[in-house]
Amino acid sequence: MSRHVAIVTDSTAYLPTEILEWHHITVVPLTVVMGRQALEEGTQISVLSLSDALRRRAAVTTSRPSPASFTEAYRKVAANGAKAIVSLHLSAEISGTYDAAVLAGKTAPVPVRVVDTGMVAMALGFSAISAAERAARGGSLQETVDAAEKRARHTSTYFCVDTLDYLRRGGRIGAAQALLGSALAVKPILELSEGRIEMLEKVRTSSRAIARLEEIVVERAGAREVDIAVHHLAAPERAEELAERLRGRVPYVRDLHVSEVGAVIGAHTGPGLLGAVVALR
Structure with missing residues (x-):
């Protein structure tokens, strides 16, 4: 160095x-804590094992x-x-x-x-x-x-999840918002606003949520030069499809990354997460 x-x-x-x-x-x-094991993100825990634990509703928490x-x-x-x-x-x-x-x-x-x-x-x-x-x-x-x-x-983050339950359990979204989403059987589109996770829009189906996520990214990018990242958890096909559509619709995208989130974020969103980051240059 x-x-x-x-x-x-x-x-x-x-x-x-x-x-x-x-x-x-x-x-x-x-750190991700699974049962009695405290495992470092990126080195000691795989996303596959995390997804399996979440689907089994095993106790999973995170630590700074x-x-x-x-x-x-x-x-x-x-x-x-x-x-x-x-x-x-x-x-x-x-x-x-x-x-x-x-x-x-x-x-x-x-x-x-x-x-x-x-x-x-x-x-x-x-x-x-x-x-x-x-x-x-x-x-x-x-x-x-x-x-x-x-x-x-100058960076915006948007994402949709299959359920708000994981965010609610981790205290990352209010119980009232989570309950509303479940009661209405909607698929929420969320954003990171002033450092907090907030509900942006609610749509009725997963396909509409993904389509709306795409539109939001295109609108945010506009005709400006941007970098984009598409994130997912246990949803690689959906992520690649979204990335391919964005490549065709965002005229001045410089770098476009597609990657699976790690265990810490995955523990709070659950399998099925699909997100997009738009960073203006």
């Missing part, structure tokens, strides 16, 4: 390994990284030559990860700026990439933070 400013993020950014290596981004994993995990990550990147660190994390409204990073940053060997992006999944990932690109061009600590925050402000 010869860069002046190092980038650290958490495992919910779901950045491909090759991108992490290319941009020298360090990842601190969150410990401050000690961040302390170790900051120590390592400083030892590799970093003079400052920008630590970018998922929304503090839905996880305590940001707080753990802030605590660790107080005793780090180099200055650390911890940023609550208000995002998750590739919405967080795109912010980390922008920060890494700015750092690679010799950006200062503040300039790197600014690049990350600017990308986050």
